[in-house]
Amino acid sequence: MPRHIRSAWFKTLATLSTVLLLSGVAGWALGDAWMGLAIAAIGALAWHYWRLRRVLGRLTARQRWEIADGAGVWNELDRVVSRNQHEMRVRKRRLLDMLRSYRAAAAALPDAVVVLDRNSQRVQWFNEAATTLLGLHHPGDLGQALVQRLQPMPLAHWLAGGRNAEPILDVPSPVDPAIRLNLRLIPYSADHWLLIARDVSKLLRLEQVRRDFVANVSHELRTPLTVVHGYLDMMDPEDFPGTGPMLEEMRKQSQRMAQLVEDLLTLSRLESQEPGDAEVVAMLPMLATLRREAEAHSQGRHQITVEDHAGVDLLGSIKELHSAFSNLVTNAVRYTPAEGQVRVTFSREGDGVVLAVRDTGYGIPANHLPRLTERFYRVSSSRSRESGGTGLGLSIVKHILGLHHARLEIQSEVGKGSTFSCHFDAAHIRARDVAAPLHAED
Secondary structure (H helix, E strand, C coil), X not given: CCHHHHHHHHHHHHHHHHHHHHHHHHHHHHCCHHHXXXXXXXXXXXXXXXXXXXXXXXXXXXXXCCCCCCCCHHHHHHHHHHHXXXXXXXXXXXXXXXXXXXXXXXXXXXXXXXXXXXXXXXXXXXXXXXXXXXXXXXXCCXXXXXXXXXXXXXXXXXXXXXXXXXXXXXXXXXXXXXXXXEEEEEECCCCEEEEEEEECHHHHHHHHHHHHHHHHHHHHHHHHHHHHHHHHHHCCCCCCCCCHHHHHHHHHHHHHHHHHHHHHHHHHHHHCCCCCCCEEECHHHHHHHHHHHHHHHHCCCCEEEEEECCXXXXXXXXXXXXXXXXXXHHHHHHCCCCCCEEEEEEEEECCEEEEEEEECCCCCCHHHHXXXXXXXXXXXXXXXXXXXXXXXXXXXXXXXXXXXXXXXXXXXXXXXXXXXXXXXXHHHEEECCCXXXXXXXX
């Protein structure tokens, strides 16, 4: 207990004791000491009860506290309550200022911000941009169900995902179909969600311009490269003594440029392509083809193993999935030294399946892993060029898997090799009529 409060407590106690003592003496002088003490005790009790009632009344009525002069415990209580009231008013004013500032900042954001009730998915609050991008109007849409209000946007299944809902990268705005939105759901508390809608129309148009530019340039380069490559094939080193190594290097580089153009065209097509009609991809023939391609590329320098433990087929595009799997297998052979091992396994993973390509190659440093699927990104430029890579293979693989709602995971350790895994969900699995294990010796 602080010293000033302890002092006030003792002063009040001393005052009460003095009053009782004087009352007892006065009563004794009048012939009844106990009567004097009783009257004084009742009076003191009534006074303290009145002060207590006054404190409770003021606290209940939220009245501003007035500090009375005096040094007793009740006066000290008045000072404590008054000080707490002042601090609470200052804190409340500061919180209100912060709340107004945050709401003003949220209202000024160019992105639409909508606060939703977690259980009912009803609108609790939204900023001005939500009116422009989503068509919500104040105050009529407050308390309305968001799914019904933003029809025909496909939000019911997406909101059901809650914390696990993946961002919707491209969806037309209900206000104007020409406005393309990126939607993100953020559960920021146990009872509320935050829906953020961003206008990505300009970014998508720029991305389309970039894709068209790459596709057009690639198309324009294809013809002159074909002509150059044809003339190089017609040139005989015997007709130009001393130019054999130079001609061979020119042919090699023209072939590499032609492959680069083809990869750019493939990547441009995949980026602008929507998921098409799926077909059943028979995995036994697919795995057998991958084994033959790996052995042809290896030319007996590696130990190739292909195993099927899943016993199911996939649903998708045969041509595209073969391109993705073949790319991973070819990379594994290309970046694994002689006498190394390359193992391809197709196995179940929960309700889905995974095709994994493991090698005992050089390995990749951990700081490079997040950027491996970027176009033209190379861990080692000299090694990639020596092996004939274009730097677009993993980017193509990523886009093909994205069209099949699959994902690519990469694990690697320097000096121990790498594992590239293609994970497919249950929706892309089909039962196989005849399931038989596939091994390298088949």
